Amino acid sequence: MNEAQEPTEGRYLYCITSCGGELSLGDMGIDKAQVYTIPHEDIAAVVHVCPLKPYESKDQERVKRWVFTHNYVIDQATKRFGTVLPFSFDSIVKGDDDVVRGWLSENYSRFKGELEKLRGKAEYTVQIFCDASLLARRVEKDNQEIGKLAGEIKVAPKGKAHLLERKLEKMVREAVAAGVRALSEKFHEQIEKHVEEAREEQSRFVPDRFKDKRLVLGLSCLVAEREVEKLGELLRQINEQDGLSVRFAGPWAPFSFARLTK
């Protein structure tokens, strides 16, 4: 290929995987594209041929299909080849197979190193929720200062009572918040024992069954296969505690943990 020429085609990147061969994975790609591997030594890029522009659309249904497909291909590659380095949606290389091959070659030790680091591991979501009103009731019962204030409110004249109620609400809110923070630290510590890495996440996604609950702790965790059961057992115990519920989801490809360090 004449390197001075501008490329006329692109390669849509799904992931990098441990695989030494040129394989076709069929038409499982975005918009039914043919997905295949471009190998270099014992690693490969999983790609499909695409035009030199990003996939963009205002059509929500189309976009949803694309993103599910992107993840589906990554999952299939994982099933076939083990842990992969997943790419963000719309990672498109300017060039052809040779360009991709050259890139794999230049960065071989980087990719290989990261693949080895992530071998046998996957990403899981752990979210622990609490019933905030249950915590509030507990706090109202056990906290002496709050109990005393509640007593004062009962005998106070209307105007003063109103002000004191505000104060009580504030105290309860703060006590619940402190309680949640303490739980969060405790659980984080317990979970750390079973995971390689954990990242705290502010989750925007919460299934319906947790909608009325308060998030105590949200983590993306990198977990080795052999630890998944032990982590599950810990989470089961937490889930059984009064007022607490746990969401444990995965496995995902290690989106939060795959890094290309210089």
Added chain:
Amino acid sequence: MRPTREYGLVELLDKILDKGVVLNADVIISVAGIPLVGVSLRAALAGIETMLEYGIMEAWDESIREHCSKELAK
């Protein structure tokens, strides 16, 4: 407790738009020395922001359900 394979759209978007080897950047020029098509990931997918804002857990599409059940059967 066994992990569940839920595919909430927002959670998926959070991972494949903002994470992965190519991290979210307004214009991605190159990663590890390879030329990439420059794209603002969020602008490219107009309508994504709305979905993210409202945290919509979308009902499953038949073809997506099919995809996933094929996957689970393997």
